Amino acid sequence: MASAKERVLTALTKLNQGTDAVETMTIAEALDLSRSVTSHYLSQLLTENKVQKLTGRPVRWQLVQAAPAPIPEPALQLHAFAEIIGANGSQIDNIRKCIAAVKYPNGGLNMLLTGKSGVGKTFLAHTIYDYARDTKVIAADAPFKVLNCADYANNPELLSSVLFGYVKGAFTGANTNKEGLIQVADGGYLLLDEIHRLSGENQEKLFTFMDTGHFRPIGENRRDSTAQVRIILATTEDPNTVLLDTFQRRVPVSVHITSYADRPLDERLAFIRTLFHGEAQRFNSQLQVAPEVLQMLAALRPVGNVGRLKNLIKVACARAFTRQTDQHPEQMGITLEDFEGEGLTVHADELVITAPMTIPVEMATPGAVTETGGDAAAIQQFLTDQAHPTAADSRLMVQTLEAQHAHDPIRQTILHTLHERLYTRIVRHRFGLKSTAEYEPIFFRLYAERVTVSPDQLRHLQREAAANFPRSLHVADQFYAALPVLNQASHDLLAALLACCISELVDEKIPLRCLMVAHGSRTATSIQSVVNQLCGTYLVDAIDMPIDTTIDQIIGEAKRIVDSFDTSNGFILLVDMGSLS
Structure with a gap:
């Protein structure tokens, strides 16, 4: 049987078909309810953004009209621009x-x-x-x-x-x-x-x-x-x-x-792959680029930008060739040794790449970042059709996308290795959500494709996640804070979607927030990982205190995290004082 509130909404829907707006008393009479009870349910529906109240007396009500489905922009015919790295990304x-x-x-x-x-x-x-x-x-x-x-x-x-x-x-x-x-x-x-x-x-x-x-x-x-x-x-x-x-x-x-150093990570890797591919063709030899070389080049701040990067790679390949005993090697390995003496300056940001890059002589020209558009359209349509999507609705939508991509190969393997490592370390281990592994591949695809929706749709989804799943959203935010940003709007969207997907494994009813602060580069987060994994859900947060970190820095970071918590029901702060005065 429909609830009284649902009956009020149904009555308004019928009455609204014949007029622009309906008075409270008209709805009450149609349902044989009192004016005050009808007004009470209409106020609840107003809060849920299902109806709107017109100004003036007597008060009149309208249904909130569903926003028309967004008209997708026609696909941009790039022609020659398809060869530009970042054509579907930052450029x-x-x-x-x-x-x-x-x-x-x-x-x-x-x-x-x-x-x-x-x-x-x-x-x-x-x-x-x-x-x-x-x-x-x-x-x-x-x-x-x-x-x-x-x-x-x-x-x-x-x-x-x-x-x-x-x-x-x-x-x-x-x-x-x-x-x-x-x-x-x-x-x-x-x-x-x-x-x-x-x-x-x-x-x-x-x-x-x-x-x-x-x-x-x-x-x-x-x-x-x-x-x-x-x-x-x-x-x-x-x-x-x-x-x-x-x-x-x-x-x-x-x-x-944009300068090379300020490009998103996937575009920097595309530059590296493209320039090494040119050398693979020149030497007619497959190249195997060591992970530490990729890490160094991706974090590089070359004064001459891509021009300087190109010259560095040319010289490195020439050095690697001189080490070969065969004048026509089938494969050459590129190591950090091949870049010694160049006086290179890199980013201070931590960036760990663990997979090598194999560059065959013949391969598709590594041009613009791939963007299918299909996933973005599916998510946009979902958010248009579902004015108030539940976490279950969002999970089902993401799982449907994952099923569609189940047999598609993941092409950006180095970027995926980084994504998978951070997801495992932060979401599954640090926050104890081991059962969320199934979501990593599809969220990588959405990340690599820079999937976005309209600003209004994004704001709505963010509000829903913040209001209903604050702990889950905190987990997602911590993961995306560690992941290199390819597109900020896409980053924000995926954080809200991930919060909806993992919310079934996070107990949002835990009344207290707990923050642990301890000495050591990873002491606190290591303890946090053990506690959350043993409990099988997210209970505690942590801040590491490397020995060279100042007290003011720790206080600032602790305040930032605490400010993001709802501490109205209580808060626990565990501090390893150590040698602090």
């Missing part, structure tokens, strides 16, 4: 800008590429040109010309002649007419690298051409020349300090390329 917004600039009617939009030396500005410019040809925006034989402004930084007049050309007699030695790069690039692209070395006068000449498509070669005083050129500018400097304001206004699209 997706940049690529959307580039595509918009290429497709803009009547000649496209001029673009400015910024980023440190070696991040790939020239490569991106070539890719933009290839994309324009692939999509037939420009002719297949359209030109692509490059001018490095630094080559002429001390001679702006010579640069001007190279750029705009000159006529016979314009200056001593000008014995014939000479076309400039702007004329030569007509119908195609012109890349001006190191644009910050372009003089103010030449910037003014260039933006006049950008505005009108007209220019005059040096020495020409009567007649304008015309050309239709798509211009790409590139600089390592802050454009606000090196370019004229009037010049910047002519360049509506700005793309900043």
Whole structure:
């Protein structure tokens, strides 16, 4: 039999079909209930976000209309951009800008590429040109010309002649007419690298051409020349300090390329794999890259970014080759010894890679991060259909996705090894949830695919998890805090989903929170792991106190964790005082 509250909701649903809103008394009369009882149940339904109350008197009620299913964006046709590492990851917004600039009617939009030396500005410019040809925006034989402004930084007049050309007699030695790069690039692209070395006068000449498509070669005083050129500018400097304001206004699209060290881990590993693959083909030999090499390169902060990384890998492979007795080895091993003497600087963050990377001579080009979109669509549809999903609903949805992927190979094996190790150490051992192993593979796939939902859907799921499964959410948060972030929105979504999945194994009714603080690099967390595993559920939290950690640091960390707890029912703090005064 339906409860009184459900009967109120059913009555409102029927009555709401014939009118915009229904008064409390109308619902009460339809159910033969008192006004006060009906109002009581309507207030509960309001709290559950199933009905909404309109302002004014008398009070009127409406059903909360289910949000329309989100219309998925059409799949982005990447063409040449598919070769860019991060095309479906950290660089997706940049690529959307580039595509918009290429497709803009009547000649496209001029673009400015910024980023440190070696991040790939020239490569991106070539890719933009290839994309324009692939999509037939420009002719297949359209030109692509490059001018490095630094080559002429001390001679702006010579640069001007190279750029705009000159006529016979314009200056001593000008014995014939000479076309400039702007004329030569007509119908195609012109890349001006190191644009910050372009003089103010030449910037003014260039933006006049950008505005009108007209220019005059040096020495020409009567007649304008015309050309239709798509211009790409590139600089390592802050454009606000090196370019004229009037010049910047002519360049509506700005793309900043992220440095190697600031890319997500999967993209750094993709760079490493791609560069080693080039060497495997050059030496016609399979490469076996040691885990400690991968760990070092993934944590590297190379001054020259990908350009420097490429050179380091070239030299390392050359050194490895010199150790071979066979001039045509089937496999070469790459070790840390091959990188000695380079004075490399790495991240201070702890990053442990335990699996080697095998690079065959022939393999699929390691391009952009894979993104299927199917899992994201399934989760998004689930959150649209289930306005108030229960933990069981969420678990079933995740388990359904896992079943769909049961026979799919996991491709990013090194990243998966890291994910699996941290999941086992934190979720299964430290918090004692041994029976959650089944969830690790699917959560890795969602993590590697950067699965996201709309901001509203994410906020709703986070609120549900925080309100109903705070202890489970704490476990999930601790795991994702240790895992390298590929996409922050995806990280947040997966933490909330994981909390729903493991909530059946976490006793959310335990009234007290317990925090243990002990000396040693892993003393407290080791004790925490033993206690939680013996009890078969999550009971205690822990903070390790390495000997070189200050008291203020420990106090700050303890406060941060305690602030995330509900301590209204009590709190236990266990402290190993040791030698503390």
